[in-house]
Amino acid sequence: DAGVTQSPTHLIKTRGQQVTLRCSPISGHKSVSWYQQVLGQGPQFIFQYYEKEERGRGNFPDRFSARQFPNYSSELNVNALLLGDSALYLCASSRQGTDTQYFGPGTRLTVL
Amino acid sequence: DQQVKQNSPSLSVQEGRISILNCDYTNSMFDYFLWYKKYPAEGPTFLISISSIKDKNEDGRFTVFLNKSAKHLSLHIVPSQPGDSAVYFCAASRRRGTGTASKLTFGTGTRLQVTL
Numbered sequence: 001d002a003g004v005t006q007s008p009t010h011l012i013k014t015r016g017q018q019v020t021l022r023c024s025p026i027s028g029h030k031s032v033s034w035y036q037q038v039l040g041q042g043p044q045f046i047f048q049y050y051e052k053e054e055r056g057r058g059n060f061p062d063r064f065s066a067r068q069f070p071n072y073s074s075e076l077n078v079n080a081l082l083l084g085d086s087a088l089y090l091c092a093s094s095r096q097g098t099d100t101q102y103f104g105p106g107t108r109l110t111v112l
Numbered sequence: 113d114q115q116v117k118q119n120s121p122s123l124s125v126q127e128g129r130i131s132i133l134n135c136d137y138t139n140s141m142f143d144y145f146l147w148y149k150k151y152p153a154e155g156p157t158f159l160i161s162i163s164s165i166k167d168k169n170e171d172g173r174f175t176v177f178l179n180k181s182a183k184h185l186s187l188h189i190v191p192s193q194p195g196d197s198a199v200y201f202c203a204a205s206r207r208r209g210t211g212t213a214s215k216l217t218f219g220t221g222t223r224l225q226v227t228l
Contacts (some may be wrong), residue, residue, distance in 0.1 A: 044218070045217070090156070100215065
C-alpha cells in the first residue's frame with residue numbers, strides 16, 4: 001500500500017504570500033493531522049481532521065487553516081507568510097480505532 | 113513548556129552494541145507513547161509504541177521500556193547497525209477513546225550515530 005503522500009516537495013515563497021499544501025492519507029485512513037517542524041525541534045501539532053471535521057487545533061495563529069475532503073485528503077493553507085513560517089510541514093494519517101500516526105515525507109517551505 | 117524532553121541531543125554507539133535513547137515527560141495525562149526515526153529530507157517513520165498499561169514492548173531489535181512513576185521511557189536497539197543512524201523522536205499522546213488518534217507531543221530528538 002502507498003504511504004502518506006504530500007505535495008509539493010519543496011516550495012519557496014516571499015513574505016506576505018499565501019501557500020497551500022496537500023496531503024493524501026494512507027488508503028483506509030480517515031484521520032489526517034498536520035505538524036510543523038522547524039530546524040532543531042520536534043514536530044509541533046497544527047490541526048487534526050476526521051471525517052471532514054476539525055478535531056483539534058494547536059497553538060498557531062488564524063493565518064493557518066485546513067480542510068479535509070470527502071476522499072479524506074487534506075489541504076493546509078497559510079496566509080500572510082512570515083519568515084518564521086519556514087519549516088518542514090508534515091502530514092500524518094491514522095486508521096480509525098488506532099493511536100498510531102504515520103507520516104508523509106513532508107513539504108519544505110522556505111519564506112524569503 | 114516542553115512536556116516531552118529528550119535531554120541527549122546526540123549519541124554515538126559502536127556497531128553491534130546496544131543503543132539506549134531516553135525520554136522524559138511531565139504530563140501525567142499522557143497514556144500512549146511512540147518512537148519515530150527520521151532520516152534527513154524524509155518524514156518520521158514509526159518504530160514502536162507502548163501503552164501506559166504496559167511497561168515493556170518488543171519488536172525485533174527494538175524494545176521500549178516505560179516507567180510511569182518516573183515519567184520516563186527508553187528505547188533500546190540491540191544490536192545497533194549503521195543503518196540505524198538517524199534522529200530519533202519520542203512522542204506522547206493522551207488517548208481520546210473516541211476512535212481517532214490524538215495529537216502527538218514530540219521531544220526535540222536524539223541524533224544516533226552508529227559507527228563501524
